[in-house]
Amino acid sequence: MSHGTSTLTRFGAVRNYPADLAAVSIGAAVAYAIVTSFQEGSGLRLLVTFPLALFLPGYALVSVLFPATARNVQDATSTSVDTRPRGIDVVERLGLSVALSLTIVPIVALVLPVTQLGFTTVSTAATLALVTIVLAQMGVVRRLRTPETERFTVSPVASLTRLRGDETGITLSSAVLVLAVGLAVGALLVGFLAPVSTGGFTELALYGENEDGELVAGEVDSAIEPGESVPMTVSVDNQEGEETEYTVVVQQQRIEDGEIVERTQLEEFGTTLADNTTETSDVNVTPTLEDGESVRISVLLYQGDPPAEPTNENAEEDTFVWVTTEESTDE
Incomplete structure (x- = not known):
């Protein structure tokens, strides 16, 4: 069997x-x-x-x-x-x-x-x-x-x-x-x-020092004396997936009734960052202001060279801070 x-x-x-x-x-x-x-x-x-x-x-x-x-x-x-x-x-x-x-x-x-x-x-x-x-x-x-x-x-x-x-x-x-x-x-x-490209991203941030000397986002001095410079730290974070060249443009912008009536370039510098790296740069800008006047300091970021007329609209990334001069108390 x-x-x-x-x-x-x-x-x-x-x-x-x-x-x-x-x-x-x-x-x-x-x-x-x-x-x-x-x-x-x-x-x-x-x-x-x-x-x-x-x-x-x-x-x-x-x-x-x-x-x-x-x-x-x-x-x-x-x-x-x-x-x-x-x-x-x-x-x-x-x-x-x-x-x-x-x-x-x-x-x-x-x-x-x-x-x-x-x-x-x-x-x-x-x-x-x-x-x-x-x-x-x-x-x-x-x-x-x-x-x-x-x-x-x-x-x-x-x-x-x-x-x-x-x-x-x-x-x-x-x-x-x-x-x-x-x-x-x-x-x-x-x-x-062949995955669909996510495009990557770049981050731009503006820092200032607090009383303890630590960098804090948004802690840029907003009230200055006439002729005084404004210290700030610009941070660029590259997450584009490849090495990228950047140009940073710092502008003084006078605004009236919500419209920019005057632009003055205060600083421009370039840097090249490897992927997944962050770089910080210390910048000192000196706005040209009258007593009690306020202007906007805009930081514009571009990949490669900036255009002939840099604006917040044509920048890859942008951030800004308002600066006001204190009225003089001299007699």
């Missing part, structure tokens, strides 16, 4: 270990090692991220759910009672692998933040690799418990023969599935390889 589970002996299991699930397990482990060993932005790291996130976990899960291969038409009609495990063809298996992977990844992303591991690149890669390997081993057990004649196996020659045969051509549903999966994967690849 023979049993379908006779292949579960020690040597039989090793001899019949599915090559595709072995490759999936090894691939997941290698992908994890590369993701955690190479620096962010590495081409190899990006390359192995795709199968780890978009294919391997789903393929392992499909192997658990469908250990048997698909039946052809003759097998389906030869018996009235179906005692065979339900199987799917190669095209459906590949399509479901991507679809289930796209289901597993969001679940991992939702669970990790509430654990001690946190939601990081390392923890995500480790979790996906672990899930893939565990599911693959479960798939091995399921497949080896399936009768050998009904078991799904990876055989390129047999697959080509089936595809060329008249009795088992690719169905319309399989073709639509492949097309949908291809479009989804293509969109994801475009998103990863």
